[in-house]
Amino acid sequence: MTTKCFQEQYPEATRHCYGCGPLNPHGHGLQSFWEGDETVARFDPEPYHTSMPGYVYGGLIASLIDCHGTGSAAAFAHRAEGREMGTEPALRYVTGSLRVDYLKPTPLGGTLVLRGQRKSIRGRVVVVEISLYAEGVECARGEVAAVRIPERWLESLEAPRER
Amino acid sequence: MTTKCFQEQYPEATRHCYGCGPLNPHGHGLQSFWEGDETVARFDPEPYHTSMPGYVYGGLIASLIDCHGTGSAAAFAHRAEGREMGTEPALRYVTGSLRVDYLKPTPLGGTLVLRGQRKSIRGRVVVVEISLYAEGVECARGEVAAVRIPERWLESLEAPRER
Numbered sequence: 001m002t003t004k005c006f007q008e009q010y011p012e013a014t015r016h017c018y019g020c021g022p023l024n025p026h027g028h029g030l031q032s033f034w035e036g037d038e039t040v041a042r043f044d045p046e047p048y049h050t051s052m053p054g055y056v057y058g059g060l061i062a063s064l065i066d067c068h069g070t071g072s073a074a075a076f077a078h079r080a081e082g083r084e085m086g087t088e089p090a091l092r093y094v095t096g097s098l099r100v101d102y103l104k105p106t107p108l109g110g111t112l113v114l115r116g117q118r119k120s121i122r123g124r125v126v127v128v129e130i131s132l133y134a135e136g137v138e139c140a141r142g143e144v145a146a147v148r149i150p151e152r153w154l155e156s157l158e159a160p161r162e163r
Numbered sequence: 164m165t166t167k168c169f170q171e172q173y174p175e176a177t178r179h180c181y182g183c184g185p186l187n188p189h190g191h192g193l194q195s196f197w198e199g200d201e202t203v204a205r206f207d208p209e210p211y212h213t214s215m216p217g218y219v220y221g222g223l224i225a226s227l228i229d230c231h232g233t234g235s236a237a238a239f240a241h242r243a244e245g246r247e248m249g250t251e252p253a254l255r256y257v258t259g260s261l262r263v264d265y266l267k268p269t270p271l272g273g274t275l276v277l278r279g280q281r282k283s284i285r286g287r288v289v290v291v292e293i294s295l296y297a298e299g300v301e302c303a304r305g306e307v308a309a310v311r312i313p314e315r316w317l318e319s320l321e322a323p324r325e326r
Binding site: 013014016017018019021024025026027046048049050051052053057058059060062063064066067094095096097098099100101102105157 | 176177179180181182184187188189190209211212213214215216220221222223225226227229230257258259260261262263264265268320
């Protein structure tokens with residue numbers, strides 16, 4: 001099995017996300033991987049990613065849950081078809097809805113760990129539950145309802161763009 | 164009435180948020196204002212704030228809704244007490260939960276407009292509904308349940324920090 005992160009296996013035209021796109025040099029570059037039946041991503045916030053001094057900005061937490069959620073959705077969907085990411089056809093997801101419960105202030109300074117679990121797959125919608133941990137403590141919990149990108153849109157993105 | 168944005172009227176120790184803190188030189192610097200009974204913020208994403216090429220990254224949308232939500236919560240709470248932000252005691256909110264429905268892809272390139280409305284105020288919790296528009300079209304809708312920061316925590320933040 002490959003040790004590439006999910007995001008490096010996205011179709012090339014969909015690797016530009018600020019949160020997790022390997023082709024976006026400005027962004028967070030979040031990387032998601034399998035760990036057994038769970039998906040995991042780790043992220044080190046910058047010192048300036050503050051909400052209150054000493055705590056992680058909630059928007060970053062939402063962003064990480066969002067990106068890890070759509071990546072996990074793609075991974076779960078491929079496995080549901082009995083194959084892994086990187087095989088054709090590529091299944092790629094966008095967020096339909098995102099919910100984040102902030103359980104407690106997230107301390108800034110260490111590595112954040114996001115763990116994703118498959119909640120459901122129904123038609124084109126994959127629901128992923130994600131817990132975010134800091135210093136081993138669950139600080140936020142999220143749910144991402146991810147919707148498979150229509151093949152036609154995916155193909156149009158892959159065509160050269162003249163913008 | 165002042166024309167200062169809500170965030171410039173936050174207690175000084177709580178003006179460091181990456182999303183909206185005037186004292187965070189790295190962040191988005193979102194500014195929220197009154198427009199009648201609504202709250203409004205406008206934001207110009209950077210060209211690299213992409214999800215798919217040509218569209219705004221969903222994590223940014225969640226972040227803007229989050230910050231405009233807590234700022235709006237503070238403004239609504241002050242008005243519910245018959246006074247405006249900037250009067251004492253300052254009421255300041257953090258996000259308890261955030262929900263974002265991505266209604267359609269948000270085009271990148273113009274100004275995003277966020278409009279907040281008060282949904283409810285119960286005890287220490289203010290619920291704000293926010294719509295995000297691009298090119299005049301509602302592209303995302305959010306709900307922020309904002310929780311008033313305990314006075315004791317607010318005071319501890321205002322004390323000098325040695326970290």
